[in-house]
Each structure stands twice: as C-alpha cells, then as structure tokens.
Amino acid sequence: MADTVLIEKAKKIFENYLAKQGSRKTPERFSVIDELYLLPEDEHIDVEGLFLKMRNKGYTISRATIYNTLDLLVESGLAVKHQFKDKVALYEQALTYKHHDHHVCNQCRKIREFSDPKINEIKEAMGMEFQSSISSHSLVLYGDCRIENCENLKDLSLV
Incomplete structure (x- = not known):
C-alpha cells in the first residue's frame, strides 16, 4: 500500500510548484499524483496505461490532462520520464527516486x-x-x- 504521507508530500510540492508557475490547481492534476504514487516504486507506466487505470477507477479525466500533468510532474521533480528504444514514454515516481x-x-x-x-x-x-x-x-x-x-x-x- 502506498505511503499516504509520501503522497501528501508530493501534493504539497506540486501545489507550491503550480503556484510559482501561476498554473491552476485542479483536482484532476492531483488525482494523477495519487495514481502515480499508488504504483509500486519500481513500476513504469505510460499515459494510456494511467488513463485506463484512472477511468476504471471512475475518474473523468482526459488523456490531454494526463499528458500535461505528467509534463508538469517531470518539471517539478515529482516524476521521471524514460524513453526506451521504440516504446512510448514511460513515467515513474521520483520523490523517493534513487538513481538506477x-x-x-x-x-x-x-x-x-x-x-x-x-x-x-x-x-x-x-x-x-x-x-x-x-x-x-x-x-x-x-x-x-x-x-x-x-x-x-x-x-x-x-x-
């Protein structure tokens, strides 16, 4: 089970980042943090996988919102983006990231x-x-x- 303290810490960092950027703090953006940080630490996920996971949980969120939010999470240091060979971009949480x-x-x-x-x-x-x-x-x-x-x-x- 995910560490709720870790998720709340990530949300606080993201909230501060959005405020500095003058960006909106929407519930959809914060739901992306919830779902990314509920994944096992070593799991990588693409936008489509995250979209389907969130839709199956009843979220009403667009792929565009997920793309944009993941970009913001990468910029804020809360997610790491990987591009493996011919694969689509994959993301993993970064708050407890240790280089690997x-x-x-x-x-x-x-x-x-x-x-x-x-x-x-x-x-x-x-x-x-x-x-x-x-x-x-x-x-x-x-x-x-x-x-x-x-x-x-x-x-x-x-x-």
Whole structure:
C-alpha cells in the first residue's frame, strides 16, 4: 500500500510548484499524483496505461490532462520520464527516486531496475578522462528474455 504521507508530500510540492508557475490547481492534476504514487516504486507506466487505470477507477479525466500533468510532474521533480528504444514514454515516481539503470527485454518488454557501484566508478573515471563534472547518466541494457514460461510473454499473446 502506498505511503499516504509520501503522497501528501508530493501534493504539497506540486501545489507550491503550480503556484510559482501561476498554473491552476485542479483536482484532476492531483488525482494523477495519487495514481502515480499508488504504483509500486519500481513500476513504469505510460499515459494510456494511467488513463485506463484512472477511468476504471471512475475518474473523468482526459488523456490531454494526463499528458500535461505528467509534463508538469517531470518539471517539478515529482516524476521521471524514460524513453526506451521504440516504446512510448514511460513515467515513474521520483520523490523517493534513487538513481538506477534499466534492463529492457526485447521480447517480453519487461523493465527491470538495477544499480551497480561499478557504473559510478566508470562515470567518475570518464569524468576525469574528459575533464568533466558528470552530473548524470542513463544506461539501458536491452536483451532477449530467456525466462522459462515468462508471464510477460503470456500477457503479450493476449494483445
């Protein structure tokens, strides 16, 4: 179950951000925060998935509102946007975000998060070599699923 304190903190940050931007504070925008932060921390979701999830819960919200709100959440630091290969943009919550990298299966499309201290060592070494203060990086590994009876492959056969 999601941490209601975390959701309320995200809403307060968003409220302050909207006030500074002179943007409207609508219930629909805050409902996007609710649903994004109700997802498991390591889950990534696209606009369509979020739209369907919200519609199934009885929200009356447009895709455009979800798109615009997610853009605002990214700008305010409350969401992270990823673009994996040929996929549509995927979003994940960012309030408790700890940097991680991703593995994406070419077959079942499962996204797995991982973190390895050796990557930070490489980042530091490259920073020294290029005389650069490297502030961020993005690493996505793509591979083919070899998991026997992969649940995601079964889900794809229904599409």
